[in-house]
Amino acid sequence: MCRAVDLHQAVLAKNDATAHTLRAGLTARGTTVINLLSSPGSGKTALLERELLLARERALPVAALTADLATENDAVRLARSGVPVKQVLTDGLCHLEAAMLHRHLEGWLPDDTRLLFVENVGNLVCPASYDLGESLRVVLASVTEGEDKPLKYPTAFGLAHLVVVTKTDIADAVEFDEAAFRANVEQVNPGVEVLLTSARRGQGAGALLDRALAAADGAPVHAPVMSRQDAAREHTHPHVHAGPDHHDHADHHAGPGAMTQTCS
Amino acid sequence: MHEMSIAVAVVGQVEEAAERAGGVTAVRSVRLQVGELAGVVPDALSFCFELACAGTLLEGAELVTEAVPGRARCAPCADEWAVGMPPRLCCPRCGTATDALVSGRELQIAGVHWEDGPPHEHTREPILEER
Numbered sequence: 310m311c312r313a314v315d316l317h318q319a320v321l322a323k324n325d326a327t328a329h330t331l332r333a334g335l336t337a338r339g340t341t342v343i344n345l346l347s348s349p350g351s352g353k354t355a356l357l358e359r360e361l362l363l364a365r366e367r368a369l370p371v372a373a374l375t376a377d378l379a380t381e382n383d384a385v386r387l388a389r390s391g392v393p394v395k396q397v398l399t400d401g402l403c404h405l406e407a408a409m410l411h412r413h414l415e416g417w418l419p420d421d422t423r424l425l426f427v428e429n430v431g432n433l434v435c436p437a438s439y440d441l442g443e444s445l446r447v448v449l450a451s452v453t454e455g456e457d458k459p460l461k462y463p464t465a466f467g468l469a470h471l472v473v474v475t476k477t478d479i480a481d482a483v484e485f486d487e488a489a490f491r492a493n494v495e496q497v498n499p500g501v502e503v504l505l506t507s508a509r510r511g512q513g514a515g516a517l518l519d520r521a522l523a524a525a526d527g528a529p530v531h532a533p534v535m536s537r538q539d540a541a542r543e544h545t546h547p548h549v550h551a552g553p554d555h556h557d558h559a560d561h562h563a564g565p566g567a568m569t570q571t572c573s
Numbered sequence: 574m575h576e577m578s579i580a581v582a583v584v585g586q587v588e589e590a591a592e593r594a595g596g597v598t599a600v601r602s603v604r605l606q607v608g609e610l611a612g613v614v615p616d617a618l619s620f621c622f623e624l625a626c627a628g629t630l631l632e633g634a635e636l637v638t639e640a641v642p643g644r645a646r647c648a649p650c651a652d653e654w655a656v657g658m659p660p661r662l663c664c665p666r667c668g669t670a671t672d673a674l675v676s677g678r679e680l681q682i683a684g685v686h687w688e689d690g691p692p693h694e695h696t697r698e699p700i701l702e703e704r
Binding site: 313324404459460465498534 | 578582586590601611612613645658673674676678681684688689690
């Protein structure tokens with residue numbers, strides 16, 4: 310007998326649940342996770358090298374985990390700061406998931422770690438969908454990437470708690486239009502802070518560390534509009550409860566050969 | 574492309590739901606709601622879904638995706654609008670940022686059609702008088 314069953318389950322429910330557990334567990338032991346997202350080559354590693362060094366100078370117990378498809382180059386660079394660093398090789402996977410992070414932290418993360426920086430795989434699409442249990446999600450863009458980057462990758466920029474512009478030392482050379490960039494960020498994520506940094510010249514040095522520490526101390530973190538969907542309304546949306554006739558997909562984008570009528 | 578991970582998550586969840594229900598012999602179709610702002614490409618997902626279903630209870634199952642448009646509202650203006658892509662999250666009337674999205678972030682398994690055998694004979698719990 311063919312049966313139509315309503316499930317109403319979030320596809321990423323398992324990742325979200327793992328992320329919640331991870332966040333609660335880490336928070337209880339005094340560790341705050343910062344998830345860094347950007348395109349490949351935006352300067353996540355360079356920024357992090359500088360911030361980790363500053364943390365070391367300030368005797369702050371921090372650690373970093375960096376994910377790449379291949380090579381340990383980033384871990385080697387970050388380890389020069391002297392803080393605990395771990396390289397995760399994803400073997401081709403384009404993003405980190407909460408369970409993967411959890412696995413890699415077990416037996417490695419020092420107990421007294423105050424801030425854990427996670428350098429996600431360089432990719433502005435896929436990592437945006439996965440909560441890693443972070444308390445601060447930072448999205449970076451270098452001045453060379455074009456002012457419309459936030460509009461091209463609205464999910465990544467729209468869910469950021471903080472946006473960081475990198476490589477400002479070459480902003481003039483590439484004619485970076487800061488006002489246009491800020492306006493584009495504002496369109497997809499109203500109210501989010503935009504930090505200007507140059508790892509080479511030191512602009513904004515320590516700012517990321519300060520924001521991370523504030524989040525760790527419980528200061529309110531920006532709440533992106535895109536992360537707030539009215540739950541009450543969500544369940545009254547006509548697409549959610551299709552009504553008694555589950556075969557009427559006339560108003561939906563149905564795949565080729567929509568559901569057969571023989572199912573009852 | 575993370576659509577493969579999404580497809581595997583969908584298959585896993587439907588398999589678990591089928592196991593909970595018991596007696597499911599095959600899954601014919603899965604209805605998935607994909608919000609405009611969910612960051613998932615339905616075509617890529619359909620391709621991956623077929624691969625992810627291979628060798629599972631969902632082998633041959635059809636993925637029916639329902640696109641959910643992104644909508645936002647402004648409480649003071651009592652206005653609601655389609656945010657479009659890239660999304661406009663400020664009220665077209667007063668310019669202030671919306672409080673929350675009405676829809677568009679969905680990535681949800683709405684329902685399934687599956688084949689099952691005759692209903693199980695559940696063991697009846699004894700009522701108080703029988704104890």
